[in-house]
Amino acid sequence: MATSAAPIVFPRYVFNDCQYVDGGLFANAPGQLGVHEAYKFFGVSRSEGDVRVLSVGTMSSKFTVNPKRNRSGGTLDWGGWWPVNAPKRLFGLSISAQEAMADHMLRHQFPGGKYVHVDDVLTDERAQAVALDKADAAAREVLLGSAAEAAKDFVGSAAFKEFMEYTAASPVYHYGPRANYRKRKFLVSCKNKIREHLRPAIEKVSTTTLGMDRQVTPRFRTQGSWAYETCVHPCTLPPQEIDWDYGVYLPITVWEENGPPIDMAQAYFALVEQLLKDLCKNEGWTLDTSKDTCIRINVAAWAHIDVPLYAASEEEFKKVTEVRLVEAAALRKGFANDSANFAEDAAFGDLVGQTWDEMEGIVLATRSGEWIPSDPNDVAKWFKDRVQEHGPQLLRVCRFLKAWRDYRWAEKGPTSVSIMIAVAQSFTPVSGRDDLALELAAHSLAKALLADIREPGIDNGEDDFNKRLSEKERLEASALAQALANSMREAREQNLVQAERAILILQGGYGRALSVLTQFGLKPAKARAGVRAFEGDLKTSTGEVPVRFEIEDWNFLRYPRITLLKRPAGTPKLLEHVDALGGLCYLAPGSVVLDRFEPDVAVHQCLLAAVDVLNRMTQGRTRDRDIADEFVAYWTVGQTPAAYPVLFDELESDAESAMYFLLDQPGQDRRALIARDIFAAQRIATGIEAEKVVKGAFTCFLFKSDKLPGAPADGLPATIKQFFAWVKQWDSELATAIQHRLGSDKTYLSRQGCVIAIATPAGRFGVVFLLDRMHRMGYEKNPKRYRHYLHNAGRDAAILRLQIDDIGPTYIHSRNLEYPSLAGKRLTLIGCGAIGGYLAQALVRLGAGTGKDGLLRLVDVGQLEPDNLGRHALGFPSLYQNKAVALRDELIRQFPYLEVEAQTDTSRLNDKFFATDLIIEATGEEALSSFVNAMHMAHRLGPVLYCSDGRVSRMPESLILRHPFHADAGILIEPSVLATLMLFRQTGATSPESGGILLGYRRGMHLHVSKMTTPQPGDTQHRYGFQRRAQQHQKIALEQWKAEHETMDYIGEWHTHPETEPTPSSIDKREWRKICHTKNEPMVFLIAGTRNVLWVGVGLGTALHGAVAQVNLETEKG
Structure with a gap:
């Protein structure tokens, strides 16, 4: 058994009507008490050879008295003549005597090295820093330093080995086994x-x-x-x-x-x-x-x-x-x-x-x-037999893994019985090392969870104890179990001075991010079901900020929500990165991928990002720039009340005014629409299934500014006066234009209110304010006087901010920034079947049927049959309708502004019909394809794209290279390998490296790469590193070898680099030379860059030659 003490006196504690005091007050060296408890409560044998005692101290000053000066003893001699120091001296003497007596008795009771005391003696200099109930920085430095030195000596001793090789029996707790x-x-x-x-x-x-x-x-x-x-x-x-x-x-x-x-x-x-x-x-x-x-x-x-x-x-x-x-x-x-x-x-x-x-x-x-x-005893009896076979360590490991399961899955997850059986089936006990046993068990569990879990010894293997998990859930559970095993290994590999890091790693493996939150000063708080909440003060460069931290999605697909409980003192009403409810935007959506397998690291990332944002916020250095970059978002939700939603249809580019409508949608709050006229408004209303369109009682003025909106000095404008002042500060020309319109255009005075909509480089936004009835009627023919009224008596009238969202075709289809717009193009799609239906939807989203002269013509003579439904873009509402007509109606329902025609008669396919910018033939019918091709060849019409059976795709060509070591030999890399490599390119900002092995054939001196493995569960992937776990890749290679009648061979390695033109690193070259040395035959090595570029190399012995190659893409025609 082991004992230890702490250099601090803890306060009194009351539990179950009993009072408990610090043990140091009656047993500063508790070794003898530990031995007594071992005999009394744990049933330890009293035989002299059965007990070894390890006692860990916390440094002793070895208080002594001078025998020459203290011959009589007693209070005056031992305590000293100075009454102020006497209590301290007497107390120090008493606990030193107690410690010496306990040490002497234990050495007498357990001779021959069976009692080991690990401690260090305080020097006079160090004694000045360390004292009872003292734990400041100097004391901790002395204690930790001394402990590290003492541990180094003890860990290497034979006595330490005796303790590490011993496994204590599982204790029986007074208050029941492992339960509250x-x-x-x-x-x-x-x-x-x-x-x-x-x-x-x-x-x-x-x-x-x-x-x-x-x-x-x-x-x-x-x-x-x-x-x-x-x-x-x-x-x-x-x-x-x-x-x-x-x-x-x-x-x-x-x-x-x-x-x-x-x-x-x-x-x-x-x-x-x-x-x-x-x-x-x-x-x-x-x-x-x-x-x-x-x-x-x-x-x-x-x-x-x-x-x-x-x-x-x-x-x-x-x-x-x-x-x-x-x-x-x-x-x-x-x-x-x-x-x-x-x-x-x-x-x-x-x-x-x-x-x-x-x-x-x-x-x-x-x-x-x-x-x-x-x-029910079948499982119990089988498991009991396994416990008798392997010992109580199996019970402990199963409990560890069940606790891990509960932390990882609030609901569902692997069943308790499946965990017990999977672990017991392949359990490997490790004497004295529950950590190693747990690591091995987690690794075994990761493999078991991928498949059915059956046990012949329970019900002849009839029941699958893993049936609750779907295929996807099995993969996820297996990955999490493997992550736990990896965490155990990583924690175990930390050295002695990285104890805190090892604990954090283990806590992350068990889903406990609580320690990280505690380090940042956050404590658990009440929250609704399914949410874990914590509150506390985050420390910033200018003080503490009280926040609430909420985690709802432990997969971290959604970032934890951080809310300011109180805004930092001296900050303006409108804060950058903070919404009206105090929500802190500390990470841009999708900007960082949080590792769900290491939640402690994920939480740490979030808190560090939050502190960084708060530091910049309280310093105020980037407020204007940050708000200007995302001004429309701040205008919408930066302050309460939130801006009122308004849709904005496409207008002429030089339009100065528009009509303002109100839309009633079932089940939704009323929203507004700015459109050209009532016909455009009704078209939009039909598209969004609004029940009613009402002409609003407001005039709508349109303005533009080429300047980014400036951040208000304090908060967003709430009155006419504040709005005018802010606009003038931001853009004086815009302010002049607004004042000129209000003073010259008398049409707005016939309405109840006025809408001002402004287009800026940051987006559209606006305000609306009501007009005073008496004054607008009185100044109906003199708008200057009403403008004067707005600057004086009416200046405190409230304004309502407007959130204006563009819904015009130019804006909507310009969002496909990676593809050129098809607006203004005339396209003909022949065949509206399974392929044609989805093609039409894709073309429309690229702008087909929009813009000046834009048109999408659909051609099909057939109707939608029941056997088409499972593969077609259309569904039951279009059953037995002509495909072209039904597809046209569905596209217009989704995008009301489209120009789409439906042609149901192929006999009308004449020269005029083919006079379009692009013809897509998607029927797959040979006769029609031949007719279209003949028309194209005869009249040199627009380009024709033939598409059938879903085979329109970008596919790499084969890559053929000269063998660097044999002039007459070549290297062939098949298109499927190149296509797979292109899929794993690190094109994202946080995409990790990937890798695997290459498989193929050695045909004489020629090398033929035909297969490859992709990243497998257990592989370690980082942004700048990839480590392959050999077992799973070897399994795939063996299966391919057998499938190819033992002719396929391991032919090389591949991985990715986050570079446009990849080159091998020194680590790559070193590892590849090891492989070449082992194989003693040419090996192929590939590195995929972020674009269509590969580094291709061949190694033989210690030589390595390579070059960059372009992967060419071609269009495959069906």
């Missing part, structure tokens, strides 16, 4: 109430209701994780709950040939459910009747008890040997007297201990009235 004492005690009391309620009630009606020929007494048993001793406390309450399985076992006196009477199952189930319903009413519990194979009782918000109903022949129960309570308690050595209540109680009808294994032919009653064979 109070919750366990509560659940046991609930379980006992169920037993005490059901036993006499079932016995009483067993003849009348169940049809027995005499009264029988049911038995009860705890099952599941509480029986396996693998129960762990849930991580997230709710939705996770503590689950107690408590089976009811009914002896059947009228057993038939194949089991109990059929009609008894439903009566048995209904009887117990009614009895439990009465009990729930009395206890304030709730009954859950949704389960078919058990009755669930929700006894608390955090726990439930499942009651499955079993039966067996009365003859089977006669085999059972009753085990009395005293014997049951004896089996649980080390439990305190009151913990006997936690044991199964044979005296009250509980099946306990070895009595279980004797019973056979157990059946389970279902709600539907069936008996199904089900023996």
